[in-house]
Amino acid sequence: MRRRKKRFLFSTVCTLIILLAGLAGAALFFQIQGKIGASRKKPDALFLEYVEYLSRADYKAMYGMLDEQSQLNISEEDFITRHKNIYEGIGANGITAEIKQVEEKDGEAAVSYTMSLSSIAGEIIFNNQAEFRKEKKKGYEMVWNDSVIFPELGRTDKVRVITDKAQRGSVFDRNGRLLAGKGTASSVGLVPGKMREDSAGDLETLGKLLGMPADSIKKKLSAKWIKEDSFVPLKTIKKVDELNLNSMEPREDNVKNKEFQDQLLTVPGVLITDTQVRYYPLGESGAHLVGYVQYVTAEDLEKHPNEDYLTDSVIGRSGMEALFEKELKGTNGRTIAIADAGGALKKTLAAKPRTDGRDITLTIDSTLQMEIYEAFKEDKSGTVAMNPYTGEVLALVSTPSYDDNDFILGMSEETWASLNDDERKPMFNRFRQRFAPGSSFKPITGAIGLTTGAIDPNEDYGKEGLSWRKDESWGNYYVTTLHDYSPAILENAFIYSDNIYFAKAALKIGFDDFMSGLDKLGFNQELPFDISVAKSQYSNTERIETEVQLADSGYGQGQMLVNPIHLASLYTMFANEGNVIKPYLQYKPEPAPEVWLPGACSPEIADRIRTALGKVISSRHGTGHGAYRKDMELAGKTGTAEIKASKDDTNGTELGWFAVFTTDPSLETPILLVSMAEDVKDRGGSGYVVRKDKAILDSYIPGGR
Incomplete structure (x- = not known):
């Protein structure tokens, strides 16, 4: 009885071994056949496969199609990073290629084609050529260099996206009087070269005056772009109205603003300069009607995808600014160009001019x-x-x-709290x-x-x-x-x-x-x-x-x-x-x-x-x-x-x-x-x-x- 069981188990094991060996052999057979099939692909078919991977942003698969020398010239990580930065940076989509000619000679091939794609600056169309080299065992593989991306692109060149920001439209009353538009404020900042060596105490004083932590000021001063003579902006405040200041009865708020700015200037390195801002001439009398804009948040960018908002764009939050947001915002201009290592532009690939926002005229009599x-x-x-x-x-x-201007200049927590805690509800329309x-x-x-x-x-x-x-x-x-x-x-x-x-x-x-x-x-x-x-x-x-x-x-x-x-x-x-x-x-x-x-x-x-x-x-x-x-x-x-x-x-x-x-x-x-x-x-x-x-x-x- 025991012998029969042993014989049965032995027979079963042998059968499994034979079966697994057969499966492995079959897999190996099909893998070899697959490689043979791939090696038999013509250069034009291989290139179209490469373009298909590109359209799906499968840069890893693209890298796998390169010949050995090309892979020695650029690592897989660098290859993927370069392609990702370029194609995602220009908003590439709808990538297609049309093959014009294929030439094969002595184990090498050249595929001439026309490529087209859509970008944030419009359509890009160019003629180019891809080279392939034939290996005895592997068949044709792509010979890659940077010019495969764009014909004029060299190894040290970069593809730049230059943005020409649209000007926001203005809002006018029935008589052409400005209700919302360009105005001037004062930008308070520091010039590092004019600061004292031991500036810790000065930064603490400045932070208290501006209502911002000294560490926040230090962080702004540590940016890589800053030089000794750079102006590092910290906060935007109301501009002093000099005409009103010299009048017989200057406004109290204007006098206080002048005193505040004089106090800021006592801190070594502080500079106050003019800056352009969104301005609301009516202030309190028109705030509920005109409204205000604020800089976009991450939530705004998520809520308004593909609507041409930049990280430093503004968006209408209330009133006319929100009601006519689409008309006022305009469309940014974009230029996609190849720049050399020194930053000089070599070739413009696509350009879309900016369209400034439309001015709105209201029936309002200000x-x-x-x-x-x-x-x-x-x-x-x-x-x-x-x-x-x-x-x-x-x-x-x-x-x-x-005052809707306070939202532009950066409302302090104290001001915001006073508005919300006021029993009369000044924010209530x-x-x-x-x-x-x-x-x-x-x-x-x-x-x-x-x-x-x-x-x-x-x-x-x-x-x-x-x-x-x-x-x-x-x-x-x-x-x-x-x-x-x-x-x-x-x-x-x-x-x-x-x-x-x-x-x-x-x-x-x-x-x-x-x-x-x-x-x-x-x-x-x-x-x-x-x-x-x-x-x-x-x-x-x-x-x-x-x-x-x-x-x-x-x-x-x-x-x-x-x-x-x-x-x-x-x-x-x-x-x-x-x-x-x-x-x-x-x-x-x-x-x-x-x-x-x-x-x-x-x-x-x-x-x-x-x-x-x-x-x-x-x-x-x-x-x-x-x-x-x-x-x-x-x-x-x-x-x-x-x-x-x-x-x-x-x-x-x-x-x-x-x-x-x-x-x-x-x-x-x-x-x-x-x-x-x-x-x-x-x-x-x-x-x-x-x-x-x-x-x-x-x-x-x-x-x-």
């Missing part, structure tokens, strides 16, 4: 922009100014604000947000009510006093108003800003017609405007839920929230026979209005409401009478919105609104102004905003008062 900012700079406010007949946006202001509109919304309720036929403009809603509720189902909730008058008809309700009238009007219109009317006026929709803004809403849910909410919505309370630009657009219907004009920001030499919402109300309804809004200003009882001018007709509506935690909250705040427009389309400077200011409680409510806007209008529209 003088008006600054006047609005000055009027409201101490407030938390948002203002939009439009031409009500063309849709041109003349100003967009949010206060408090910040209010003209993009939405707020409770209060009584400034009443003309919208009036337009919907007249359109649906729910409101009879001559119906007297009765004398209710200063508070009213529909019935006992409302519990202790009453709608209150500030003025007692008679008769309670539509026109008087506008003049006296009667909350009770518009609460009753909303109930007459009804849930569905009221919400449908608002939907047709762009609520819960994107505003068709260059800048993305918050959608206006009439409820925190999908619909108005209760009678009380509906009544409150009628006079701009409840859960009603409106964006100021949207509200301004809706007011254009009263100046344009019921058509809502689309707002826009890019300047047109011959502006033509574009209707956003045609027939939002009929011409007759628009005329009726416009007339009533005119009396809000002209009547001595009107809530907007503070803006009255004898030389022209103004029409508008005030609004005071209560912001409180609950109906019983007595410590809430108030938002003040004023929407006002000129009614004469032939006026040289027609304007529609919508302003919202927070925290106007105990400061006059909407009357506070009326006084501010009155001053703005008197400055913007010359003539009698």
